[in-house]
Amino acid sequence: MKYIFAAMMLLVSLVARGQDSENAFEEAFEDMFQYEEPVWIPQNTPPDPPVPLDGGLVALLAAGGAVAYKKYQSKRSNRPS
Numbered sequence: 001m002k003y004i005f006a007a008m009m010l011l012v013s014l015v016a017r018g019q020d021s022e023n024a025f026e027e028a029f030e031d032m033f034q035y036e037e038p039v040w041i042p043q044n045t046p047p048d049p050p051v052p053l054d055g056g057l058v059a060l061l062a063a064g065g066a067v068a069y070k071k072y073q074s075k076r077s078n079r080p081s
Helices: 002-018 024-028 055-078
Strands: none
Touching: none
């Protein structure tokens, strides 16, 4: 059973190896800079719905505000009177 499985895997790998292109670099960049017609967007379409702020973004904004306030306070206390 092991030999049959090993033979099948070898056969599949040989077939898959034969399907490789000659130059994968050229194939990857083929039609990369092809100009396409722009998508037509009709006028007077409804605007996108408003996106609510999620908890992570609110926490990030609050933390940034707290750090900025702390820096502002430390600079203000170091200022000579």
